[in-house]
Amino acid sequence: MSAAFAGLLLGLGVNSSAGAQEALGVHGTLEDQQDQPVAGVTITVADASGTEIAAVESGADGAWAVELDAEGTYVVTLDESTLPDGLLVRNGRPQLEVEVSSNRAVLFPLDTQLAEGVEPQQPGDDATDAGGESDSPEEETSDADTEDGEQLGAIEDEGGSTRAISLLVSGLHFGLMIALAAVGLSMVFGTTGLTNFAHGDLITFGGVMALMFNVAFGLPVWVAAILAVALGGAFGWAQDFGLWAPLRRKGIGLISMMIISIGLALLIRFATLFFFGGQRERYNEYVGQKPWDLGWLVIAPKEVVTGIIALVVCVAVALALLFTRLGKATRAVADNPALAESTGIDVNQVIRLVWTIGGALAAMSGVFLSISDGVKFDMGQHLLLLVFAAVVLGGLGTAFGAFIGSMLIGVFVQMSTLVIAPELKYVGALAVLIIIMLTRPQGILGRRERIG
CATH class of the missing domain: 1.10.3470 (ABC transporter involved in vitamin B12 uptake, BtuC)
Structure with missing residues (x-):
């Protein structure tokens, strides 16, 4: 019985993982400093050449998602002018360059002030200076992942050994x-x-x-x-x-x-x-x-x-x-x-x-x-x-x-x-x-x- 139960759980995990890997795109959830969803914020996704692929707004639950047709480098931009009054991107990076090879989570930490020692990103700054991928507990936005800490600073968006x-x-x-x-x-x-x-x-x-x-x-x-x-x-x-x-x-x-x-x-x-x-x-x-x-x-x-x-x-x-x-x-x-x-x-x-x-x-x-x-x-x-x-x-x-x-x-x-x-x-x-x-x-x- 225990072996069958374990097999069922493993099967569910494998099937869910396989399903998640088939999807290709970027997604995220916008929440303020009180963990309340932020709706109506515009997120734009462009390819490496700057050609806009899609622009979406965060929903009532703060979630947004963009499906992509091919793997590669994409630039994800949060339009700070669409944020509610008083909110900004805490790490000063509303534009992020990410490598997409699966369905990737992208984090934009929102707060009423910039993190200590962070300078706001200026137009034309290299977006690769900081990544916003949410691959670790420190960068997840859901309550279930709060035991893992939110990385408030910039995270390098590099692959491979780094x-x-x-x-x-x-x-x-x-x-x-x-x-x-x-x-x-x-x-x-x-x-x-x-x-x-x-x-x-x-x-x-x-x-x-x-x-x-x-x-x-x-x-x-x-x-x-x-x-x-x-x-x-x-x-x-x-x-x-x-x-x-x-x-x-x-x-x-x-x-x-x-x-x-x-x-x-x-x-x-x-x-x-x-x-x-x-x-x-x-x-x-x-x-x-x-x-x-x-x-x-x-x-x-x-x-x-x-x-x-x-x-x-x-x-x-x-x-x-x-x-x-x-x-x-x-x-x-x-x-x-x-x-x-x-x-x-x-x-x-x-x-x-x-x-x-x-x-x-x-x-x-x-x-x-x-x-x-x-x-x-x-x-x-x-x-x-x-x-x-x-x-x-x-x-x-x-x-x-x-x-x-x-x-x-x-x-x-x-x-x-x-x-x-x-x-x-x-x-x-x-x-x-x-x-x-x-x-x-x-x-x-x-x-x-x-x-x-």
């Missing part, structure tokens, strides 16, 4: 963001056996707290981030102290606790929606940055900084698990709680520490993602499926496996856009997960267990 390197680096960064959340989730599962569906909303909690400290209290983003991570850890501690520990003492089963975690996730999510609102909000700093153009790679400085910090934190957690007394106690509880308790380890205290670390890591993931994407009440919900995929792929209950699974998922999601439509990149990642589970159910670093 594009592959950019996608690889973007995938590594995305994988690190997933890893921050996945390591904590895996540690909670390893020590308690609980599949915590509220973990995605801990990610949202971190982003919301950082935004509050930055916007409402006027603190710098780096100070707001530190406070948000501390509050995330405190929130994790409070969850275990006030909810999960009492449930464990009452002997509540894991299935019942998993259902409770779903209810808790909904409570946090809709409480955030009620008090915070459904619009996307951005920090007062780092909304847009002039990217570093290395020739073979274009990347925003904030992505480099957040990626390095995430990597250092993940390495620090790994070293702590291997070489500290608390880390060894955590691994002992994950292996056999009863045996660990018989040796004098305070199992409940270890579990509470794990909840604290997990909450802090999830909040850090939310802060780093929201620096690029902005904050929205359901941002963690969209990332949760990939976090679960990373944990299962690496091996349930092992923090090291969660890190490896996260990196693989992040890189695969990004690199897959070289051969499939960007809209299908998550389908490919989850298809690989199904294949791994069919061939190695314990995951990459998991151990086989005797059943029956």
